[in-house]
Each structure stands twice: as structure tokens, then as C-alpha cells.
Amino acid sequence: MRAIWCGFALGVIWLQRQAVLPGMGEWWALILAGCAAVGVAVWGLSAHGAGAAGAKYEPESRHAPARRNWRGVRMRRVAGWVAVWCAAISVGFGYAAGRAQTRLAVGLPHAWEGRDIEVTGSIKGLPTRDDKGARFLFNVDTNDARLAAFPRVIQLTWIARGAPAPRLEPGERWRLTVRLKRPHGNANFGVRDTEANLLARNVRATGYVSAPDRARRLAGRARGLAVLVDRWRAALRARIDAVLADAPHRGIVVALAIGAQDEMSPADRRWMRGTGTSHLVAISGLHIGLAAALAGWLAAAVWRRSGWVGRNWPLRLPAQLVGATAGVMFAALYAALAGFNVPAQRALWMSALVALAFLSGRRFARSTVLAWALGLVLLIDPWAVVSAGFWLSFCAVGAILFAMSGRPRRRDSQASRHDEGSPLRARWQALCRASIGHLRALVERLRSAAHVQFAVTIALAPLTAYWFAQIPLVGPLANAFAIPWVSLLVTPTVLAGVALPVPFDALAWRAAHTLLDALAAGLQPLSGPRWTLWLPQPHAWALASAALGVLWCLAPRGWPLRWAAPLTWLPLLLPSADGALAEPSGAFRLTALDVGQGTSVLVQTAHHALLFDTGPGPESTDAGERVVVPFLQAQGVTTLDTLMVSHADSDHAGGARAVLEVIEVRQLVAGLEPDHALWPKAKQHDAQTLPCVAGQRWQWDGVEFTVLWPDAGAFTARSNDHCCVLRVSTLPAITADEAGMRAGVHAQRFAALLTADIEAPTERALLARDRNMLRSQVLMVPHHGSRTSSTEPFLDSVDPSIALFQVGYENRFHHPNDGVFARYLARDIELGRSDRDGAVRVDVDPGAQAKGGAVLTLERYRDTQRRYWMER
Template sequence: MRAGWCGFALGVIGLQRQAALPGWGGWLTLVVLGAAAVVVAVWGLRGDAAVGGAYTTSESASGPLASRWRTRNFRLGSRPGKFAGWSAVWCAAICAGFAYAAVRAEMRLAVSLPPAWEGRDIDVVGSIKGLPSRDEKGARFLFEVEKADAPVAAFPRVLQLSWIADDAPAPSLEPGDRWRLTVRLKRPHGNGNFGVRDAEATLLARNVRATGYVSAPAHASRLPGQARGIRVTVDRWRAALRARIDAVLADAPHRGIVVALAIGAQDEVSAADWLLMRRTGTSHLVAISGLHIGFVAGLAAWFAGAVWRRSGWIGRDWPLRLPAQIVSVTGGAAFAALHAALAGFNVPAQRALWMAGVVALAFVCGRNLARSTVLAWALGLVLLIDPWAVVSAGFWLSFCAVAAILFALSGRLSVRRDSDRRDDSSPVDAHARSRFAALRAALGRRIVAFCDRLRSATHVQIAVTVALAPLTVDWFSQIPLVGPLANGFAIPWVSLLVTPAVLAGVALPAPVDALALHAAHTLLDLLGAFLHLVSGPPWTLWWLPQPDAWTLAAAALGVFWLLAPDGWPLRWAAPLTWLPLLIPTPPGPPPGSFRLTALDVGQGTSVLIETAHHTLLFDTGPGPESTHAGERVVVPFLQAHGVRSLDTLIVSHADSDHSGGAPAVLEAIHVDQMVAALAPANALWSNATQHGAQTLPCAAGQRWQWDGVEFSMLWPDAGPLRGKPNEHGCVLRVSTQPAMVSEPGRPIQTTRPRIAALLTADIEAPTERVLLARDRGALRAQVLVVPHHGSKTSSTEPFLDSIEPLIALFQVGYRNRFHHPNAGVFERYSARHIELARSDSDGAVRVDVSPGHAVQGQGGSEANGAVLTLERYRDTQRRYWMDR
């Protein structure tokens, strides 16, 4: 079963990496391959039961170790067909997992909002699903549709909606409440950026096939009755618990962590707490994790068994009817299910629940399963229920952590000391030794046992840290170096003190619950002080770029090699496989070239310019006032790309879709210099200064060179800023330097023209005319970041004729309310046969400018002897759910 479930998981993971779902040819290949694998497996594994029985018989004659050794030799080499049989089992299981996930995906994607109904008002009737989240802007919630006033054959079952609090606050929204709402929807769409996790995959995993907002709050009406079902009952219970905690702790700084530990809802955890826990590698303790569920299940099992064994105190003989061990195991599994329900059945909670359930069922049936078999069953059950669990970090971190613990502890024997074998209660020993000597010996044994447990716990902690380090780099681009120390204190502190206090606050009635909840918060205060202490120095957090597949595979091999049992050959060489991960190659282009990446930040602008040894960020996208793109997209992209320091941050003007993300960038990334066209009173000036950045107003005539690439500012003029922000936005030109090259077959040298990119912020037609009047030649560029997102107030024909771009990049939000780009302006670019890219349909776009002569490759275009390579995120990183 282990091979079957692990192969099934590989098949599911493989499907989630596909650019498209299999067609009829793919299905035919899958069926034929799977059927052939089943035939080979049956042939290769025939007779195993009989052979196994023969070896079991010989065990009594030759001893268990000899039998185990002969069985292992038989498995490895005595019959070649067996190797083929087990290989076929893996192949058949992979095909089954791939096919199962594909069928589930086809069924889920079949229910989608038609494009024709995007942006239209639709009346829907349904109920609130799950726990709504609230902030100062309103409420966000899932809505389960019962009926929709739209002639759509398969209307989405689950919607993700926002109730925007403009004139009046959002009403109280409780799980299971039924409402009639007028909503405006769009198809599920997420920002697509290199190295940043895909939000569309998360929406698909939650079965959200349309997102939108309540377009007519005044006409919303609460309907009588409530939705029914166990899920609704659990959600209402969770909502009531959250309300109790909010009432007791009010504005306490760690209230969000208490809520997360009680019901698994993490939306109220403060940004400061998240930052501290990420820096120390303790983020896993915020949720109801498998560790917490295992601890609570063990406590419940002990309590149930203790009560059952003492039933004689009340005149009952329950243990004679049903063994206390069965009651204990069953009670622990039942309480694990209850606790997992509180967590909302997240992936780590599911993993712990299924492991507890499999162990309980095996014990009741009289079976003794290997721990790896229990983990394999949990893996298969999680993916059977939710094939999209593999797109979440919790899946990988949870299962890999448990697998690392089991593997690290395998093959290590616990040897009992001679002193432990002696029976200290012997009358001879009792008379032969003094009482003091007996106490000293007992104390020594306790100290030795404690040291053994401490050594084992340390070994497990190091194993988990080593095993999860590559995954932490892949998901979060960091390795907390103080992780083992922080977790060594935080795990027992949270598991043995904080979690029981939170559970006591949940279980006890008012007003006693307040004492337990306040005690839990006090314990979290102490934990926070310790984590602040150990995470103070900058070296405690090691930032690394996101690894590619080969680097990650090499690091995983090193983990397996390093954690192997004692006696594994050349274990000292295992860290060598980590060198590509820990010492990555510089990501910059070669000298004399530059790379431009236009990020997909929705309706806004953010462009990264890289040379061989320098980086410049032009604008930062929207901030908290809109989509949090600076914190949610720009900072993760920079960290995944290995950018820990910006030589220059340019904030083109004060509009929030260009400057809103700047505080998040300044907080997370070191900035040497900020150049901006902002009013003197703008808070970003002081914010940049506080973070150690030099500040400089943006002004025409500024020039500098990095690594053979020239940067020149064309607008605005020096002096006080005039007019609205769009009129004084920074205009930056980035160009390669002219070079003398020898043409093949020609004895003389010729000068190669500059290859340039022009970043124009939100300038409009009047500014374009001023720039044209000054110097048309200075505007010529092969790559153009389109002015003002393609607004009808910009991109005039003379301006485009002077630039003569080969590539034009539109940074626009999906179905944005400004209707950018304007249809007429977009046609103006198309008529000039310019290569066009749009962030709403293409995601992030990367342009590599190589000034040297090279052979033109796919996706590249030649300009004046240079090669411009254009890469669209949704082409190279495409997944089957995109645009479906």
C-alpha cells in the first residue's frame, strides 16, 4: 500500500504541473499504460504470498534476523520479475493518480462563469460559507449559491465576494445565513509573476469559480431560515468562539494568534506577529497544526482510558466488556476529528487526523502498521479528498516534516544500559547499599534518561530543520538560521502551555474562560519577547533566491543522504549537494546588457531593471489602499529573484497605483537611494530616510551608468512640481552604450546604435508634446512601457512615430474599472505591427536586451544587431486552470 499511495500522490502532483488537461490521445495513452502496468504487476508479484509464508516458517528455525535478511535478499535480487512487478505497481499508481486528478479537474472547470456575464449585475440567492473576514474596508466571504438570475447552464456554486463599506458598514454576516444579493462578478483571475505563487490555483482548490463584490448593498436582503448541515454547524460554532475571544481580548496584540490556535482562522494575526514568526521559522505554530492535534489526541486518549479503567468507582465493569486500550485509541481519534474541525480541516490537520484514524482502526482490528504505512495512508486520503492540496505550502511542509522524522529515526537502535537492567528492589541490593547511594543511583538514571530524551529531541529538531530548509527556500526564499533554537523553545512552549490554555478558554464557561485566554496571551507575550531576542541580529535570517527544479532535486538528495541511518557511506559529502542552493549563481544579465521585467500588479506599475551587478525598481504597484500588491507581489518577487538590495528605487509620482507599495518595499528590501517626483510633504520621503535610503527629487538631465548600461531621466524638469501628479511623472530611458564592432567580411569598424527601453509612468498628451519638441531622437526606444496604462489621454501618434518601438508593454488590471487599455489606443499600437504584451492576459513580461550579435531564437526579435528576447509568464509557466 505504501508504493500504491506514494505513486498515486506522484500522479496527482504531476497533473497539477500540466499546461493543459489530457485530450483523447492523452487519455488513450494513460489507459493503455495503466493497463499494461497492472498486467506486469500481477505477473511480477505472483506467488509472493506463498514465498512469504515459507520464510515465515523458517524464521522459527533460524531466528528472526536471519529470516529478515533472507527475505530482504530475496526482494532485492533473487527474482528479476519482482523488481519489474514493483516498478509496474508504481507506474499503475501514478497513472491512477494522474487520471483521478484530471477527472476531478474536468468536473470542477466545467462549472465556470461565462465571459459574457463578467461585469454584469446578477441576482443570487444563497448562504454564507465558512468564516467571513472583516477589516476597515468591509467584509470578505464565500457565498454558496442556491439560485442565480442568469441563463447559465452551470453557474458557479461558490463565489468569493467583497462587501465594500463605502457609505455604511457591512452588516453582520454569520455562517449559514441566507441572503439575496445583487453581485457583479468576473472569472477567477490571479496575478501571474515569476517566482510568486499563483492565486488562481488557490481559488481553484477552494472551488471558487467566480469572484466579485456586492454591487447593490442597499438592495441586499437577509432571508428567513439557515443553511443546514454538519459543516454549517461547525462553522457557526467556530464563529461563536471567535466572537468570545474577540470580546475577551479586544485589542490585545496577540489576539489573532489566540484565535488561530483556537479555530484555525489566521486572518486576524497581526503583520508584526507574522513578520516575527517568519524570521524565526515558527509560523507553523500559528495554526492548529498536526503537532497540536497529535498532542490533544494523546491527551484525550489518556483521559478516556483513565476514566474507562476506573469505571469500578461508580459500580460499573466497563473494561470487562470493552478493553480500555480500544476506548483510549478511539477516543483520541474522535477528539482529533473534533479538533481538526475547529481548524477548518486544513492540510496539516487532515494529515494528523487521518494518521490518528488509521492507527485507531488498525489497533481495533488487531493490526500493527509501520509508521511509514500510516503516513502513506494519510497522504493518499488527503489527495483523494483534495487533489489541489499540493499547491499549498502546508501540504509539503507537513508531510515532509513527518517523513523526515520517521526517516531520521529509522535504523537507530535504543540500547538499554546494564544499570537499567538491574532490579533495584532486590532485597540483597537494598541491604547492600545505603539509602543515599540508592537515591544517587536513581537520580543518575533519571538524568541519563533526560539527556537521552533531550538528545533525541535535538536530533529530531535538526532533522526537521535540515529537511525543510530546501522547501523553505522554494516557498519563502529564506532560511531562518535561528529556527532550531527558536523552535526548540517555541514548540514545547506552545504545545504544553499555550495550546492547553487556549483549549481551556474554549471549553470553560464565562467568566472563567477569560482567565484562561488572558493566561494564553501572557504566555504568547513571553514567547514574543524570546523570539525578538534571538532574531535581533540581521544574520539570523538567510535570504536566498528561489531555486530551479534541478537545484531543488539536488538539495533533496542531500537531505536524504544526510539523514540516512548510521553507516551510510560518504555522509560527509552530503552537504556538497546543497552548494547550488546555498551559493546560487548571480541572476543578472552579462555586462553591457540589461533585463526589464514588467510585473503583473493588477492596475498599476512596477518594473524591475537589472544590469550585471545593479538593480533598479521603477514604481511599486498599489498598496494597502487597494490590492496590497507591493506586499503581496513586488516584495515576494524581489525576494524570490534574489534581490536583497535595490541600488535605486524610483517612485514616478504620487498616484497610489504607482507609489502605494513603496512602504512595503522599504520595509522588506534595503534601498540605497530613492528618486521620486513627490511633494515635499509626502510621507514617503521620511519613510525612506528612516530606512537608511538617500533621497533625491526626480529631474530631467540626471544620468548615470551601471555595467555598460546608461540611465537618463527625461522628465520632469527640475524645480517645484506643477500640475496634477500625471503631469510630472518620471520618464526614464535605459539604453546600452554604442559600441565599435567589426562586421564580418569588412575591414573597417562600424558603430552599433543604442538599444533602449522607455518607461513613461502616467504622462499624457501635453507632456508627450513637450518631450517631442525637445529631442525626438532621445525618445527612440525598442521597448516601451506604455504611458498611463494605454489611456485615451496618452500614446499620441506623433509620440509613437518618434519612439518606433518593437515591443510595447501594457500594465493593466484584469477587467479594471478604468477600461484600460482604451480600444482605440490599443488598435493604434496594433496597426504599427508592434509586439504587444498585456499583464492582464500575459502576466509578468520579461525582456532581455543583448546588444551583441547572436542567432535569433524563438521568442526573440533582432533590432540593429541586438536580440530582444520576450518571455510571457502565462506562456512559459502555463497551467491548465489559467483562462478556464
């Protein structure tokens, strides 16, 4: 079964890497391949029973036919097991493809995007609230669009406009007027795919309540076990909120109680991420395993002592059966509290299998238990493989099992010695031996715990670099203290609060918060950037090399050259393929991020980086924290030589605070008013500050940066009139003599023009000043393609080969304007749009011309990183 479940998992993972789902031809090929593999597996594995007796290997030469027969049997068995893997992979691939086709068959038609639709249904899951309103999932029962394939689950936002959003409870039935769009997320290199998360939760449309005044709460509630669990979780969250109110670590207590991490404060997230202890706030497999073991032990202990109350329950039902059953039931209850996340599911299935083996009198190999849990998790949710929690959870348990498999438990060889001498001396010797035995057992437990911690740290380091672009150097030390502190003290105290009635629950939760205060006080000083190794997102081959090194390092004692295992991790330190430039000097890369309705552009030279604008902030989609910072970290950009904020509009400057909090910024150049809050914020983080003024010029690595706008002067009411306009151009990299030696290549400048939100008056002013300075091969389209910009004379002067639009999907401003977009189409310009293409990358490499390559290379994220669930 291990081979079957592992092959099934490989098939599911293979499907989630596909750009398109299989068509009819691929389905028939898959079915035929699976059937053929099953036939070969039956043929090959049946040789084991038929040939075991008559094909026994013997070394004498007179038995050469028997040896040949034995070799044939072995080859058949190898072919049979290979066929088992192939069949399991085919089943896994086909199962995941079938689930995906069924789920994608339901969706909102494009024609109904942005239109008012009245829906009736119920609240699903736990709604979340903040100052901006409420966010929740909604189970749709009916819709006035009368669409048969209308999405069953939609994700809604109730925006607080004038009045706060109403209190929403799980299971409540509502009639709402909503505006929806198809599930579309920001698509950026190295950043988590939100569309995959929406698909995993079966959310096939997102939107907002467009007419709150017409919303009506209906009579009755939805029914079902899931609704009861959600209502229980919501009641617990309300109790904790009432007790802890504005306590700084209230969000961690809520996370440990019900698995909801959305209420954690940014400060708590930072210090936990910086110390590698973020996994502790989830109801993880470790917490569920400990809770289940404690519940099982308590139930069995009470059952055994039923004679104290005049009952003989163990005579009717063994205490072991009661304890195992109680442990599994408590694990299921705790997993339900966690919302059945992937680590909780893994721990639940493993606990259930261990209990089943114990009750049936059988012994399952630990790897078999893990393989069953792996298969069951993916059987329920084939999209679990696209989440970090899946890989971190299963790889951590696998590393522990592999590392501990070669460590036999020591036994005290002196336990059977007979004492000689007087009874007093004998008792003294027995006491000494017992003390020494307990001390040795304690030392052995500490060594085993240290070995487990070492194994988990080593195994998860490559995955942490891939998912989070960092490895906290203090992680092993912080976890050595934090894991027992949270698992043995904080979590049981939180659970005691869950079980205790009012007002005793308040005492438990306040005690848990006090313990968290002590933990935070100890770990916060170790969470700074100097304690973190920032790494670019590694290549696939670098991850494979690191995985080999993990197995090599954790192999049993005696494995050859274990000291050389760290050498296999060196590829993790190399620049990522996404972040590497084609030439060491004289070239630059421009990446227009997909931040929704806003602007953020990263310009990289060989050794420097400039970020132009930071996208919307927390007042909108919080692209600075969700997109810009993770993208920079994934590219290995831990320091920005210059952060340029074009103007004060929130869709350009809103994410700057998040960038300043995490990324080292050496210089802030901005078109902001003197009293803007970003100036003191930048100085607080030791960044130099200066206003953006036309005429500023500098060079990095053979690339010239020139500010073309605004002129020095007082600010007016319209911030768009003072946008920074930046031209990035290559320098003439070769002299005339060198050009002649390079087959007639002539020195030429290649440029990109970043225009922010300038409009027609600014365009005319720039044209009157110097048309030659405007000529550029790459143009960031002014003001997201609004009708007030991109005038015909301006486009004629720039004459771009590539134009990039940064616009939000189905944005309320209807950018880009149809007439403006037609101007670009009429000029045969290569276009990139963030709403359709995701992030767009342009490499400008003058040296490529001498090698017969293209100077300008355009890459669209949704083309090169295409997945079958992505919207265009």
C-alpha cells in the same frame, strides 16, 4: 499499499504540472497504459508464491538451473513492482484530471463578466472584516442570469461605502446584487499562484456586492455539519475578540483556537517569518497529535477509575478502546476547528490509522501510516500539492521517521543486578540507580528531541528556500524554544479557553496572550534581516540535489562520507534561472510585474537593481506585500540600489511601504510632493532621498539610466503632470575596430522607455525637447493605455518593437482603450499585457547579436509557466 499510495501521489503531482488537461487521445492512452501495467503487475508478483519453494537459490553448481529460475523470479518481481508504480501513477493522474475537468466545466461565461447579477444563497465559511469591508464565500442557490452552469461557490467583497458592511454569519441566507469576473489572479515568476488556490476551494468566480442598498437577509439558515462547524468557529472568534479586543497578539490566539490566520497583525507575521516559527500559528499536526494523545489518556484514565463511583466500566469495554476512540474523536474535532487544512488532515488520518491498528491488534509500519495519510489527503483534495503546507507537513514527518529509524532505544543493563549488603545500603543503591536511570532517560529524550529538531530543520531548509526565498538562521534555536512553549503551554491554555464557560474562558485567553507576549519579546530581536539567509528561488535540479543531501545527512550512523552531504546544498546558493542575465555587463533585464491595475517594473543589470513603482498598496489589492516583495525575494534581489516612485497615485506608490519594510533600499528617487509620507519613511530605513528631475543620469554595468521628465518646479494639482520618465539604454559596447573584428557588427544602443502615467501634454513636451532620446525598442505604455496618452506622433518617435501594457483584469477603467490598443496593433508591435500574459520579461542583450542570437527576448509568464487552470 505504500507503493500504491505513493504512486498515486506522483500521478496527482504530475497532473498539477500540466499546461493542458488530457484530451480524448491522451485519455485512451492513459487507460491502455494503466491496464497494461495492471497485467504486468499481476504476472510479475504472482511469481513470488509460485517460485518461492521450487526456485530457492543454492550456491552449488549442480543447481545452476535453480539459480537461473530464482533470478527469473526476481526479475519478474522487479517488473511487477515497477508495473504497480506505473499503474498507481496512471490512476492518480487520471483521478486528478477527472476531478479537474469536472470542476472547470462550471464557470462564469465571459459575456457575464462585469454585469449585475442577482444571486440567492448562503454565507459559507468564516467571513473576514476590516476597515474596507467584509470578504466571504457565498454558496449560490439561484441566479437571475438563468445560467445552468453558474458557479456554485463565489468569492465576494462587501465594500464599506459610507456605511460599514453588515455583520455576516456562516449559514445566513441572502439575496445580493453582484458583479463578477472569472477567477483570475496575478501571475508572476516565483510568486504563489492564487488561481490554483481558488480552484482548490472550488471558487469559480470572484466579485463584489454592487448594490448594497438592495441586499436582503432572508429567513432561515443553511443546514449541514459544515455550517454547524463554521458557526461554532465564528462564535469562538467573537468570544476571543470580546475578551482581547485590541490586544497585539489577538490574531495568534484566534489562529491557535480556530485556525483562521487572517487576523494576525503585520508585526506578528514579520517576527514569526523572520525566526522560522510561522508554522506554530497554524493548528498543525503536532498540536493535533498532542491534543489527541492528551484526550485519549484522560479518557482512559477516567474510564479505569470508574470503580470510584461504583461502576465497573472497564469490565464491559476496555479502557484502551475508550482512550483510542476518544483520541481520534478529539483529533477530528480539533481538525474541524482548523478548517481541515492539510497538516490537520494529515495528523487526523495518521491518528485514526494508529488507533485502528491498536484496536485491531495489528502493527502498521510508520511509513505505511504516512503513505495512507498521503493518499487520503490527495483523494480528498488533489490540489493540496500546490500549497506549501502540504510539502512542509509531509516532508517534516517523513524526515522525523527516517532520522529516528536508525536510533535504537537504550536499555539500562544494570536494572537486573541484585543489591548486596545491609537493607539501608540496598535501598540507597536502588535510589541511586533509579536516579541515574531517570537522568539517563532525560538525557536520551533531550538527545532525541535535538535530533528530531535537527532532522526537521535540515529537511525543510530546501523547501523553505523554494516557497519563501529565505532560511532563518536562528530557526533551529528559535524553534527549540518556541515549539515546546507554544505546544505545551500556549495551545493547551487556548484550548482551555475554548472548553471553559464564561467568564473563565477570559482568564485562559488572557493567560495565553501573556505567554505570547513573553515569546514575542524573546524572538523579536532575532527576527531582523541580519539573522536571515535570503536565497533566490532554486532550480528543480538544485532542489533534487538538496533532497539527496538531506537523505545522505540523515542516514544512520556508519553511512559513508556523511560529512560531504552539505556539498549537495551548494546549488541552492546559485542565482535562479529567472534572475540570471545572459551577459555579465552591457545587458539588462526588464520585468513588468502583474500587479493588477498599477505599475511595477524591475530593471536588473549585472550587479544592480532598480524598481520603478511598486503597484497598489493596502488601500487596494496590497500588491506591494503580496506580489512585489515576494517576487524580489524569489529573484534573489535583497537590495535595491534605487527605488523610483514615479508619482503619488496609489496604484504606483501604494506598495512602497511594504518594499521599504522588507527590502534594503539604498536610494529613493521620486516624483512626490515634499510633504509626502514616503520621504520620512525612506529616511527611517536609512535610504538616501532625492526628487526625480529631468537631466539626472548615471551608469551601471555598461547600462545608462536617464531621467527625461519632470522638470524642476512647483507641483500642480495633477500628479500625472509630474511623473518620472526613465530611459534605460545600453552603451556602445564595442569600438569600430572591435566591430570589424566581429564580422561587421556595429555599435548600437538598445533602450527601454518607462513612462508611468504621462498624458498627451507631457508627450508633446518630450517631443519638442529631443525626439532622439525617445527612440526605444521597449516601451512601457503610458498611463496603462488610456485614451489621453499614446498619441500618434509620440509612438512614431519612440518606434518601439515591444510595448507592454500593465492593466488589471476586467478593470473598472476599461484600460487599455480600444482605439489606443488599435494604434499599437496597426504598427505590428509585439505586445504584452499583464491581464492576459501575467508578468512579462524582456532581456536586452547587445552581445547576443555577435553570437547570432536575438538582442531582444520576450517571455510571457502565462506562456512559459502555463498551467491548465490559468485564465487568459
